[in-house]
Amino acid sequence: MTMQELAVDRIRCDGSGFCAEVFPEMIQLDDWGYPIVAAGAVPEHLMAHARRAVASCPVLALKLRARAEAARR
Amino acid sequence: MTPLTLLDGPALDTPESYDSHVRRLGRAPQGSAAMVDLLDAAGLRGRGGAAFPVATKWRAVAQRSRGDAAVLANGAEGEPLSAKDRLLMETRPHLVLDGAVLAAQTVRAREVVLYVGEDHRRAHAVMQAALRERPADERRSIRVLAAPARYVAGEESAAVHFVNEGVALPTTVPPRPFERGIAGRPTLVQNVETLAHVALVARRGDAGPGTALLTMSGAVPRRGVVEVPQGSTIGEALARAGGAAPGGAVLLGGYFGGWVDLDQAVRMPVDAAWLRSQGLALGCGVVAVLPESRCGVAETARILGWLAEQSARQCGPCVFGLRAIAEAVQRIAGGAAESGDMQRVQRWSQQLAGRGACKHPDGAAGLLQSALRVFAEDFTMHELRRGCVAGARTVAA
Amino acid sequence: MAPAMNNTLLWYTARAAGLVSLVFLTAVMVLGLLARMRVEGRGWPRFLTAAVHRDLALLSLVFLVLHIVTAVVDPFTSLGLGAAVVPFGSYYRTFWLGLGTLSVELMLAVVLTSLLRRWIGQRVWRGVHWAAYAVWPMAVVHGIGTGTDAFSLWSLAITVACVASVAVALMWRIDFARRDPLHAERRAAAQVHTREPQPR
Numbered sequence: 001m002t003m004q005e006l007a008v009d010r011i012r013c014d015g016s017g018f019c020a021e022v023f024p025e026m027i028q029l030d031d032w033g034y035p036i037v038a039a040g041a042v043p044e045h046l047m048a049h050a051r052r053a054v055a056s057c058p059v060l061a062l063k064l065r066a067r068a069e070a071a072r073r
Numbered sequence: 074m075t076p077l078t079l080l081d082g083p084a085l086d087t088p089e090s091y092d093s094h095v096r097r098l099g100r101a102p103q104g105s106a107a108m109v110d111l112l113d114a115a116g117l118r119g120r121g122g123a124a125f126p127v128a129t130k131w132r133a134v135a136q137r138s139r140g141d142a143a144v145l146a147n148g149a150e151g152e153p154l155s156a157k158d159r160l161l162m163e164t165r166p167h168l169v170l171d172g173a174v175l176a177a178q179t180v181r182a183r184e185v186v187l188y189v190g191e192d193h194r195r196a197h198a199v200m201q202a203a204l205r206e207r208p209a210d211e212r213r214s215i216r217v218l219a220a221p222a223r224y225v226a227g228e229e230s231a232a233v234h235f236v237n238e239g240v241a242l243p244t245t246v247p248p249r250p251f252e253r254g255i256a257g258r259p260t261l262v263q264n265v266e267t268l269a270h271v272a273l274v275a276r277r278g279d280a281g282p283g284t285a286l287l288t289m290s291g292a293v294p295r296r297g298v299v300e301v302p303q304g305s306t307i308g309e310a311l312a313r314a315g316g317a318a319p320g321g322a323v324l325l326g327g328y329f330g331g332w333v334d335l336d337q338a339v340r341m342p343v344d345a346a347w348l349r350s351q352g353l354a355l356g357c358g359v360v361a362v363l364p365e366s367r368c369g370v371a372e373t374a375r376i377l378g379w380l381a382e383q384s385a386r387q388c389g390p391c392v393f394g395l396r397a398i399a400e401a402v403q404r405i406a407g408g409a410a411e412s413g414d415m416q417r418v419q420r421w422s423q424q425l426a427g428r429g430a431c432k433h434p435d436g437a438a439g440l441l442q443s444a445l446r447v448f449a450e451d452f453t454m455h456e457l458r459r460g461c462v463a464g465a466r467t468v469a470a
Numbered sequence: 471m472a473p474a475m476n477n478t479l480l481w482y483t484a485r486a487a488g489l490v491s492l493v494f495l496t497a498v499m500v501l502g503l504l505a506r507m508r509v510e511g512r513g514w515p516r517f518l519t520a521a522v523h524r525d526l527a528l529l530s531l532v533f534l535v536l537h538i539v540t541a542v543v544d545p546f547t548s549l550g551l552g553a554a555v556v557p558f559g560s561y562y563r564t565f566w567l568g569l570g571t572l573s574v575e576l577m578l579a580v581v582l583t584s585l586l587r588r589w590i591g592q593r594v595w596r597g598v599h600w601a602a603y604a605v606w607p608m609a610v611v612h613g614i615g616t617g618t619d620a621f622s623l624w625s626l627a628i629t630v631a632c633v634a635s636v637a638v639a640l641m642w643r644i645d646f647a648r649r650d651p652l653h654a655e656r657r658a659a660a661q662v663h664t665r666e667p668q669p670r
Contacts, residue, residue: 009245010388010389011388014389014506015389015508016506016516017508018516021517030394030428031394032393033508034428059592191665219665221665223662226663239664239666241665242659384659386656386658392652
């Protein structure tokens with residue numbers, strides 16, 4: 001089962017901040033309201049929250065992607 | 074046999090003509106799959122700043138090419154302290170063109186774009202004229218574009234974005250240019266100095282580690298571009314520029330690099346991989362000397378202010394974070410630090426890396442962190458408003 | 471039971487369901503306009519504005535269905551199913567009714583694309599969502615034009631309150647967009663980095 005991680009499209013993100021409200025375990029906001037996403041895989045028991053956070057983003061800037069793919073970057 | 078150098082040949086006050094180039098070096102061989110193996114064996118790394126292995130990049134594009142790939146020769150040179158790309162384009166245009174054509178043949182590209190900074194007017198004119206001296210088939214598939222004179226315009230996705238839509242702003246990656254670039258096709262983006270090295274590697278084969286172009290600037294008697302063998306020390310490069318007084322600091326890699334104590338730097342090799350292992354960067358080869366009498370905090374504040382102004386302004390953390398950091402460091406430099414400024418600067422600088430679409434905020438964070446290390450004493454003195462360790466007048470914010 | 475009483479019940483239900491739908495839709499419009507304005511208070515996180523916007527939209531569909539079914543079934547209007555599906559296909563107050571039909575169909579498109587947003591992508595979703603700016607005014611005009619009691623005091627009051635709320639929210643939204651620092655920065659920087667197409 002590939003682990004997933006969160007990624008933010010920084011150009012799309014406009015600092016609405018819903019993601020941090022829905023998934024505070026791994027997303028915080030900086031002094032200007034933009035997300036600071038905890039690095040690393042999303043633990044299995046938090047995946048439901050992660051998916052909800054992705055769905056809540058009004059501009060679809062937050063994504064979940066497989067970790068192996070990220071390591072290649 | 075002495076390895077061929079980039080700046081070999083006629084004097085550097087005029088561009089070398091195609092005739093002279095061919096007489097001196099012979100015609101370039103045809104690009105082919107074997108070229109990639111040659112580049113592998115030579116261990117050539119990119120000279121745009123990332124020092125990425127050239128063979129790996131070419132392989133990635135060639136694999137995806139269906140005969141329709143593109144090559145972008147990056148001569149934007151937005152780094153203000155760097156002059157090497159300009160010098161190459163102005164005096165050895167055919168080395169750059171040879172490298173670009175070799176790349177196009179190897180990765181099976183249909184077109185080549187020469188991306189030259191719009192304020193490098195002489196380089197522009199020379200490249201256009203040099204293009205007219207080339208064989209007809211090359212003239213048909215190579216064109217010269219003027220890149221906006223902005224720092225981020227030289228970033229690889231920004232360059233591709235400009236070719237595609239006329240806007241030199243970075244885009245979200247993935248997909249990277251080697252996957253989808255100019256007109257959506259696999260695109261090889263390579264610095265012009267790298268391409269010039271390719272032109273030499275193709276002719277001499279795998280003969281030694283080659284050379285590197287460094288731009289010597291700041292407090293040295295003879296500022297300008299020098300070519301040094303890979304692995305020689307920074308001290309040797311400084312000697313070529315007339316030497317530098319001990320003490321003080323060196324800005325290695327330009328605004329995208331970082332500060333190093335001069336006395337440590339002189340012993341370091343000109344080797345991108347080694348420097349990276351030490352948490353430093355050769356970057357685009359800028360070696361700028363700050364003498365002991367000048368204030369590192371003020372200089373850092375000035376650079377950060379410039380970097381903040383040059384932001385593409387697409388990503389919140391860069392627009393607002395970088396600006397806030399620059400303003401705080403400027404306050405500190407001016408002896409007007411507000412309570413909590415140093416802690417804020419530390420906190421914000423740790424939040425910059427990886428939070429933009431491109432590496433601009435990362436570069437600024439790296440520069441700042443190196444400054445906090447190398448000029449630690451000065452920062453403390455400035456924060457306590459007691460002025461400069463450097464003893465110079467504090468620079469007005 | 472006299473047929474007249476049944477007719478009146480159907481008519482009142484249709485009318486009431488329509489008005490309730492309009493009030494809900496107005497709330498949906500206002501919340502939609504406020505959704506990205508970082509509105510929050512104690513116990514009301516930002517995402518709740520968007521979430522309630524979505525839930526109310528789905529709820530209003532229930533009342534819309536009730537409104538359409540009772541209106542179609544009502545023998546007084548003799549609408550037939552066709553009028554509910556084909557815009558401007560009824561003989562009864564053709565234009566005003568047609569607006570309602572059109573409005574509902576556009577709303578269905580908005581709702582469907584929203585439910586499928588993650589699969590159709592942001593751009594397509596956003597393009598269709600702009601149709602919402604047509605859905606609501608058409609619903610308002612439909613209500614004024616088809617209701618036989620359109621100018622009764624309370625029906626008028628509700629309509630005026632709805633229009634006023636959306637007008638205020640719209641003005642607030644436009645002002646917010648003008649003042650948004652990130653948007654201003656992006657516009658300014660894009661200009662500096664753009665050049666006219668260069669000759670080949």
